Structure formats: structure tokens, C-alpha cells
Amino acid sequence: MVVILLLCFAFAKAQEEQISPTESKFKEPKTKYWVNTYGNMRISKRLFWVAQTHFRFEETKDTPFVGQLGQIYNRHAIGYIYNKKANFALGGVLRLNFNTSEDGSGPNMIPEYRIWHQYQFAVPLWTSMAYHRLRVEHRWTKGFDEGDEFIFRNRWRYMFRLKIPLNSPKLQSKTLYIAPESELILQSGKSVVGSPLEDLRLNATIGYIINPRLTVAAGFMYSFGQTLEDGGLYNQNYTARMHIYFSPDLRKRKNKLPEIHFRD
Amino acid sequence: MKAQFLNFTLSFLLLSLIGASTCFGQEVKRYDGTLQIVSYEGNAYYNYILKNGDSIKTGPFLFNNKLGKELDTKPFMISGSFKEGVPDGKWEFKFGNYSLQEEKKFVDYQYVVQVNGVQRHITGSFKNGKPTGDWFIEIDSLKNSAKTASLFKSKVSFKDGIPQQSFRIENTDSYMIGRLLRNGDAHDSWSLFTKDGIDELENWKFDEGTLQEMTQYRDSVENKLSIPVNIKVAEKSINLDQHYIEVLKLSLLDKNSGLKLDAGLSELLKTNALHYHHVEDIFKNLDLNVLLTNIAVNVPEYPIAEQEEQQLSKINTNYKQTKEIIDLLLSDTQVNLLKLRDSVIKNEYGYIGHLQEHYVNPMEKLMVYHNESITKHIKRPVLIKGLFKDQESLASAMIMEDIELPNLKLEKYDLTEVNDLSDRLLETLRILQQKMDGQVLKTKKEDKYIHQEKGLIEQANLVKNAVDSVQNKDHSKDVRKALKSVNEFIDQTLTDYSVMSEGDDKIRRSEELISCYKNTIELTHTLSQLDQEHKKIKKLYQDQVWNPFTATIMDEDVKKKITKAYFKEISPYLISIVKKDMSCEDIIMVDNTFKELDARLTILREEDTQRLERKIKRTKDPTSLLQLFGLSQQQP
Numbered sequence: 001m002v003v004i005l006l007l008c009f010a011f012a013k014a015q016e017e018q019i020s021p022t023e024s025k026f027k028e029p030k031t032k033y034w035v036n037t038y039g040n041m042r043i044s045k046r047l048f049w050v051a052q053t054h055f056r057f058e059e060t061k062d063t064p065f066v067g068q069l070g071q072i073y074n075r076h077a078i079g080y081i082y083n084k085k086a087n088f089a090l091g092g093v094l095r096l097n098f099n100t101s102e103d104g105s106g107p108n109m110i111p112e113y114r115i116w117h118q119y120q121f122a123v124p125l126w127t128s129m130a131y132h133r134l135r136v137e138h139r140w141t142k143g144f145d146e147g148d149e150f151i152f153r154n155r156w157r158y159m160f161r162l163k164i165p166l167n168s169p170k171l172q173s174k175t176l177y178i179a180p181e182s183e184l185i186l187q188s189g190k191s192v193v194g195s196p197l198e199d200l201r202l203n204a205t206i207g208y209i210i211n212p213r214l215t216v217a218a219g220f221m222y223s224f225g226q227t228l229e230d231g232g233l234y235n236q237n238y239t240a241r242m243h244i245y246f247s248p249d250l251r252k253r254k255n256k257l258p259e260i261h262f263r264d
Numbered sequence: 265m266k267a268q269f270l271n272f273t274l275s276f277l278l279l280s281l282i283g284a285s286t287c288f289g290q291e292v293k294r295y296d297g298t299l300q301i302v303s304y305e306g307n308a309y310y311n312y313i314l315k316n317g318d319s320i321k322t323g324p325f326l327f328n329n330k331l332g333k334e335l336d337t338k339p340f341m342i343s344g345s346f347k348e349g350v351p352d353g354k355w356e357f358k359f360g361n362y363s364l365q366e367e368k369k370f371v372d373y374q375y376v377v378q379v380n381g382v383q384r385h386i387t388g389s390f391k392n393g394k395p396t397g398d399w400f401i402e403i404d405s406l407k408n409s410a411k412t413a414s415l416f417k418s419k420v421s422f423k424d425g426i427p428q429q430s431f432r433i434e435n436t437d438s439y440m441i442g443r444l445l446r447n448g449d450a451h452d453s454w455s456l457f458t459k460d461g462i463d464e465l466e467n468w469k470f471d472e473g474t475l476q477e478m479t480q481y482r483d484s485v486e487n488k489l490s491i492p493v494n495i496k497v498a499e500k501s502i503n504l505d506q507h508y509i510e511v512l513k514l515s516l517l518d519k520n521s522g523l524k525l526d527a528g529l530s531e532l533l534k535t536n537a538l539h540y541h542h543v544e545d546i547f548k549n550l551d552l553n554v555l556l557t558n559i560a561v562n563v564p565e566y567p568i569a570e571q572e573e574q575q576l577s578k579i580n581t582n583y584k585q586t587k588e589i590i591d592l593l594l595s596d597t598q599v600n601l602l603k604l605r606d607s608v609i610k611n612e613y614g615y616i617g618h619l620q621e622h623y624v625n626p627m628e629k630l631m632v633y634h635n636e637s638i639t640k641h642i643k644r645p646v647l648i649k650g651l652f653k654d655q656e657s658l659a660s661a662m663i664m665e666d667i668e669l670p671n672l673k674l675e676k677y678d679l680t681e682v683n684d685l686s687d688r689l690l691e692t693l694r695i696l697q698q699k700m701d702g703q704v705l706k707t708k709k710e711d712k713y714i715h716q717e718k719g720l721i722e723q724a725n726l727v728k729n730a731v732d733s734v735q736n737k738d739h740s741k742d743v744r745k746a747l748k749s750v751n752e753f754i755d756q757t758l759t760d761y762s763v764m765s766e767g768d769d770k771i772r773r774s775e776e777l778i779s780c781y782k783n784t785i786e787l788t789h790t791l792s793q794l795d796q797e798h799k800k801i802k803k804l805y806q807d808q809v810w811n812p813f814t815a816t817i818m819d820e821d822v823k824k825k826i827t828k829a830y831f832k833e834i835s836p837y838l839i840s841i842v843k844k845d846m847s848c849e850d851i852i853m854v855d856n857t858f859k860e861l862d863a864r865l866t867i868l869r870e871e872d873t874q875r876l877e878r879k880i881k882r883t884k885d886p887t888s889l890l891q892l893f894g895l896s897q898q899q900p
Contacts, residue, residue, distance in 0.1 A: 040812035048812060085815055122815035129814055163814060171814045173821070212809040212818035245813045 153189030194231030350393030394425030517650030734792030
């Protein structure tokens with residue numbers, strides 16, 4: 001709740017200082033294709049290692065979705081399992097941003113650094129599960145233009161997601177599920193003037209739980225958000241996404257306690 | 265119990281005498297211990313001298329029953345004395361047969377139990393081992409330990425072992441007087457009178473041992489028989505006892521005299537002789553020959569020729585075998601049960617009974633007479649005709665199916681004929697025995713068939729009921745199919761059984777099937793549980809895993825190679841064995857293997873199975889997999 005209030009406050013403050021455009025303008029949507037791997041590797045009774053690698057492609061003039069590599073995204077963290085329904089994580093991100101500008105000026109790749117922490121809560125809902133995810137990222141980014149310096153921003157993310165099993169009474173092995181999902185990403189920082197809504201992502205995903213250790217999913221996302229430079233100008237994206245979720249247990253066998261007894 | 269008290273006193277006196285005599289005797293030894301004489305077991309006290317290895321009794325002798333806590337209802341006491349190994353002096357024989365009165369009386373500071381019953385008392389003297397003086401037999405009935413009636417009484421005088429002059433024998437309602445010559449020969453008139461001495465009931469006339477005439481007066485009718493002196497027949501002097509009476513009886517068989525020798529004089533003589541024999545037997549047991557029954561009578565003698573002797577010997581052999589078969593058949597439990605429901609057996613049983621009564625029993629008598637040396641004193645035709653009576657009516661009375669009845673008719677009444685008869689009788693009984701054995705066996709078999717088949721059908725129904733009760737749509741396809749196969753198996757085996765020809769093989773097969781069906785019920789149960797079992801094993805081989813992406817607990821299959829081998833290879837293979845033409849061994853094997861697998865999989869879940877899993881990976885052959893699981897398909 002504190003975080004939400006903080007977000008609202010930041011948003012209100014930003015509105016005061018920015019001259020509002022007379023009307024918003026939405027750019028032509030870009031098509032993108034993301035291949036995301038998510039690893040949650042158990043390392044102890046309560047800790048797990050978050051390792052995510054995303055390959056993000058985007059259109060070129062000639063090729064929609066997969067025309068060029070936009071970013072390679074490495075997210076790592078150590079997660080803490082509070083209980084079955086709540087877990088937290090703290091870690092860093094190294095993102096490699098490739099120059100996708102049409103004029104081809106500037107360096108080919110610029111790294112981006114983040115420190116992030118997240119708070120995830122699961123709520124059983126009939127046969128489904130609902131998830132609330134709060135993620136805060138402290139982000140250092142640099143543009144491709146000459147003379148651009150690293151700027152620091154904070155990102156405030158809230159995601160709500162449902163996972164609804166289709167062929168099973170609950171989420172279990174060999175279950176096909178659909179996952180509607182929306183995430184609001186707000187940003188703040190010195191450079192953020194009149195454009196706190198970085199992204200609003202609306203997802204529809206269909207997934208398949210192969211076994212408790214491996215799930216695959218594919219979905220389509222529509223997202224839009226203000227450009228940093230102009231609060232009245234909005235980016236739009238259509239992104240096809242493919243996900244692999246894996247969660248090996250790296251503990252020695254003898255340490256694998258029955259999983260239901262987190263709070264014992 | 266007064267008698268016993270007397271015994272005690274006497275015993276004491278005798279023992280004192282024994283003690284005194286030992287003072288004078290040089291090699292006199294004393295015996296004081298248990299002894300059995302005839303059927304009497306008791307304590308004996310006597311002295312003896314060892315001479316050339318023989319023990320020669322001397323001095324007083326006492327033998328009586330042991331006095332235990334329980335009062336003996338058949339007390340006895342024999343006392344007398346020996347001189348140089350033979351009886352000498354007074355002897356007394358007492359035998360009781362009492363029932364004890366429950367009520368006890370207190371007399372002279374003693375509790376007295378009174379008795380009812382019969383007491384036999386024989387007294388007499390010996391001189392140098394030979395009866396001498398008067399010998400008395402007294403049989404009295406007692407009530408409350410007091411004599412109430414004299415049942416039998418006799419007095420015979422002996423001199424140097426020979427009965428002399430006249431003797432008297434009486435019973436409750438008559439008495440007889442007999443006369444003897446000095447040499448013991450029966451002589452003159454022997455008469456039986458009523459107790460009051462008024463009416464003469466019977467009269468036998470002897471002349472120097474030879475019976476001349478017999479007269480009986482019964483109900484005012486006089487039956488008289490003069491026995492003609494047959495000069496051609498040699499006579500022989502014998503002792504008068506029951507055998508002589510028997511000879512007389514048999515001699516009368518061909519004479520329609522109306523004389524009856526079952527009572528009267530003959531009965532008194534016979535009874536007296538039997539009591540004397542009893543005393544003789546007691547001495548015989550002590551290795552002494554004492555003769556009391558030595559009234560001499562003459563009987564005709566028809567010597568037994570050698571051929572006759574052989575025939576009698578053969579008849580004896582045949583008789584013994586015949587008797588054995590008859591006893592066996594008539595006492596056979598199966599035959600006795602069968603005759604109640606099988607008219608053929610009943611008929612045969614009856615026929616055997618007739619054979620026994622009319623042929624075997626007379627033959628037995630003939631053998632007894634022969635053994636007792638009576639046969640030679642009677643004309644053979646007279647004897648045989650007398651023994652084998654009523655046999656003519658028998659042969660025609662019996663009708664037997666599929667057995668040719670032997671001709672059992674006697675015409676000549678000689679031993680040759682009896683010998684032939686005994687041959688035919690034995691042969692007939694052997695045939696009958698064989699036939700009846702066959703019938704009994706057949707019935708036993710039939711009964712066994714019926715019993716066995718009933719059991720078989722019951723067992724088959726049990727299997728089918730078991731299948732019906734477990735069959736439902738919730739079962740997996742495989743299980744449903746297997747249960748259907750079980751039913752088909754029952755039908756198939758029953759059909760195969762029904763066309764088998766009757767015999768030992770069929771009985772054996774039904775026994776096998778009953779046992780097999782019992783196992784089939786077990787298998788049915790196992791099969792009906794199989795789906796549950798599979799679920800159980802699946803659950804067993806699952807870990808609960810927390811999935812961080814769903815934040816839920818999920819079941820994770822573990823040791824999948826093991827479960828896969830079980831679910832995909834072994835279980836389908838075992839189920840595939842269950843078909844309508846499976847063997848009984850297959851049934852046991854499948855059932856046992858499933859049960860053993862259950863136990864084995866439970867163990868494997870906990871064990872480190874990495875090596876096993878690697879091996880399992882290499883094969884899909886169910887039998888090899890079973891071996892890897894540590895189970896081999898051993899046929900039971």
C-alpha cells in the first residue's frame with residue numbers, strides 16, 4: 001500500500017510540473033517478438049535463484065516482429081520463500097540494448113543496469129490462482145545519441161495475473177491454462193517529466209505445465225506508454241511472446257524436505 | 265464283608281505258619297507276591313523248595329484278591345496246602361459276585377458294607393494230589409450279606425481220586441442221585457426228583473458205564489428211549505462232563521425220542537462238571553494235573569479215518585476263511601450303510617446272513633466238536649444231518665442277480681460232502697466279496713463324484729459371484745477385460761471337465777479345479793483392486809513439489825523408469841496372461857506376482873534405485889524387468 005501511495009504521489013507531482021499537451025498522440029504500433037526464459041532454481045529451503053534471460057526482437061521495415069534483436073535481458077536475483085503464497089526477491093539486471101534506430105547512428109549496443117526487488121502474493125481463486133506482483137526497479141539507462149549520459153529512474157510496477165486451468169481441476173502437471181495478465185509500469189526520476197506511464201501491458205497467454213519443473217507458454221501482448229520526451233506521445237506495441245519456465249531443485253536430495261511444510 | 269474279615273484272619277494264621285515252617289525247612293523259600301491264576305489276579309503266599317531247577321510247593325497256600333481302597337465286587341479266596349508239590353489236605357475255593365449296598369451299618373465299632381449277590385464255595389480234600397473224601401459245591405444267593413437261597417449244591421465222595429458210591433446234585437427245584445461203581449463207572453439207576461422227593465422227573469439207567477435207557481417224565485408224558493447195545497460198535501470210557509452230554513444230544517438227533525437234554529439230569533451233571541473243571545483249571549495253572557470230573561461213562565466210538573481227518577482239516581481251513589470273509593462283509597460299515605438304500609446289496613447281505621446261520625455256524629460247531637473229540641463218538645451222518653438242518657429251504661428262497669448260487673444241498677451227510685460244501689461256500693463268498701467290494705467301491709466313487717462335482721460347481725459359482733460382485737464400469741478397460749476372461753476361464757474349464765470320461769483322472773481334475781478356482785477367487789480380488797493399486801503406486805511414486813511459478817504444491821512423478829516399467833510393461837503383461845485358456849499355474853503366478861510387486865515397489869520407493877533405473881532403461885521385456893525387480897516368474 002505504501003508503494004501504491006508513493007506511486008500516486010509521484011504521478012500527482014509530475015502533473016503539476018509538466019505542461020499538458022493539448023492532445024495525446026499514439027505512434028504506430030511496433031511489432032515485437034520476445035523469447036523469455038525464466039529460471040527459479042531452488043538453492044535452499046527458503047532461497048531460490050532467479051535467472052531470467054529474454055531475447056527481445058522487433059520489427060524492421062521489412063520484417064515484422066523478428067526483424068532485429070532489440071535487447072538481451074539478463075535478470076538475476078535471490079528469492080526468499082516466505083510461505084507457499086508469498087515470496088520476495090532482490091537482484092540485478094543487466095540489459096543489453098541494441099541500437100534499433102532506423103538511421104543507424106550511435107553505438108550498436110548500450111548496457112543498462114538495474115537493481116530490483118519484488119513482492120509477489122498468490123491468492124487461490126476457485127480452481128485458479130490470482131497473483132499480485134509488485135516490482136520496484138532502480139534503473140540506470142543511457143540513450144544512443146551522442147553525449148547521452150546514464151540517467152537514473154525508478155520504475156514502479158504492479159502486475160495482476162490469473163492462471164486458469166483448462167483441463168484439470170487445478171494447476172498441476174499436464175495442465176493447459178490461460179493467463180490473462182495486465183501490468184502497469186510507472187516511472188519516476190529527474191528526467192521523467194509528464195510521462196510517468198511508461199507502459200501498460202495487456203497480455204493473453206496460454207500455457208502448458210509439462211511438470212512441476214517445466215512449463216511452456218505463449219501469448220500476445222498489447223502495450224502502450226508515454227514516451228519519456230513527450231508525455232503526449234504514446235508508444236504502442238504488439239508483442240508475441242514465448243516463455244519457458246523452469247525450476248530445478250539444486251539442493252542435495254537429503255535436504256529436500258516435503259514442500260508443504262514451509263512454515264514448520 | 266464278613267467273608268473278607270475271615271480271609272484276613274485266615275491269612276494271618278497262614279502267614280504265621282509260613283513263618284514257622286521256614287524255621288525247619290532247609291531250602292524252603294517263601295513267595296509273597298502277586299500271582300495270576302486263570303482270570304484271577306491277586307496276592308499269593310506259599311513256600312516252595314527249589315529242586316533241580318523246579319520250584320516245588322510245600323506247606324500252606326493262600327491266594328486271594330488284593331484289597332485296595334475300592335472294594336472288589338468279585339472277591340475270591342483259594343486256600344489249601346501242598347505236600348511235595350501236590351495238593352494235600354483240605355482245600356477251599358471261594359468266589360463271590362456281589363453288588364455293594366450303598367447303606368453302611370455300624371456294627372461293633374466297625375462300618376459294615378453289606379452285599380447282595382452270589383457266592384460259590386467249593387471244598388474238598390486231597391491226598392497225595394488225588395481228591396479224597398467228600399467234595400462239596402455250594403452256590404448260594406446272598407441278600408444283605410445273608411444266605412437267602414441255595415442255588416446249587418453237590419456232594420461227591422472220592423477215594424484215591426475216584427468218585428465212589430452215590431452222589432447228589434441239586435438245584436433250586438430238583439435234585440438227582442447217581443450211583444457209581446468202585447472204579448468210578450456210572451452204574452444202576454440215576455434219578456432226578458422234584459425237591460420234595462415225591463415225583464421222579466427223569467431216570468437214566470447205566471450198566472457199568474454204558475447208558476442203557478433214558479426216561480423223562482414231563483407233563484404226565486413219558487418219553488423213553490432204550491439205547492440198543494450195538495455190539496458192532498466199540499465203546500470207549502470217557503469222563504462224564506459237558507462233552508458226554510453233547511454226545512448224548514447229538515446221538516439223539518436222528519431219534520425222534522422227544523427227550524430233551526437241555527435241562528434236568530443232563531443240566532445238573534453238566535453244571536457240576538463245569539465247576540469241577542474250574543477247579544481243575546486252577547490247578548492246571550499251577551502246573552498240576554488234578555482230576556475231579558472222572559465219573560466214567562462209555563460212549564460208542566466211530567474212529568476217524570485218515571481221509572476223514574484230512575477232510576476235517578480242510579473243512580477247518582475253509583471254515584476259517586469263510587468266516588473271515590463273512591465277518592468282514594457283515595461288519596463292513598459301507599456295506600451296512602449301503603444295504604439301507606441298495607436293494608442288491610441288501611439281498612446279498614441277507615444271503616450272507618443265511619449262509620452264516622445255516623452253513624457256517626454248523627461248520628463251526630463241527631469244528632468245536634472235533635476239537636473236543638466229540639465227533640468220533642457219533643455216527644457222522646447223524647452228526648452232520650443234525651448240524652445242517654433247514655438248508656433245503658434256503659437255497660430256493662434266495663434269488664440272486666448275476667451270481668450263480670452254489671448247490672448247497674447235502675444228500676449223503678458225510679464229511680466228503682461237507683468238505684465239498686465248504687469249498688463251494690468259500691468260493692461263493694469270495695465271488696460275493698469281490699462283487700460287493702466292487703459295488704461299495706463304485707458307490708464310494710459315485711458318492712465321491714457327486715460330492716466332488718457339487719464342490720466344483722459351488723466353487724465355480726463362488727468365482728462367478730466374485731467376478732459379478734467386483735465388475736463395474738469404473739474399472740479400467742484392462743481390468744474389465746481380465747475379469748471377463750476369468751468368467752470365460754471358468755466356463756471353459758467346466759466345459760472341458762464335463763466332457764472327460766469318468767474315472768480317476770476326472771476326480772483328480774475336479775480336485776485340481778476346486779483348488780484352482782479358490783486361487784481364481786484370489787486373482788479376481790487382486791484384479792478388482794488393480795486400478796486402486798495402480799493409483800496407490802502412482803501416488804507412492806510422487807513427491808510434492810512447490811512450483812514457484814504457480815505458487816502451488818504439485819505432485820511430481822519420481823523414479824519414473826520404475827513406474828513406467830510397471831505400468832507400461834509388467835502390469836499389461838501380467839494382465840495379458842489372464843485369458844480363458846490360462847493354466848491354474850498362471851493364475852497363481854499372476855496373483856502372486858501382483859502381490860509381490862506391491863511389496864517390492866513399496867520398498868524400491870525408499871531405496872536408492874539409480875543403478876536399477878539404469879538397467880531398467882535397457883530393456884522392455886516384462887520377464888527381464890520382473891527379474892530386475894527381484895521377482896522371477898517361478899511357477900508354483
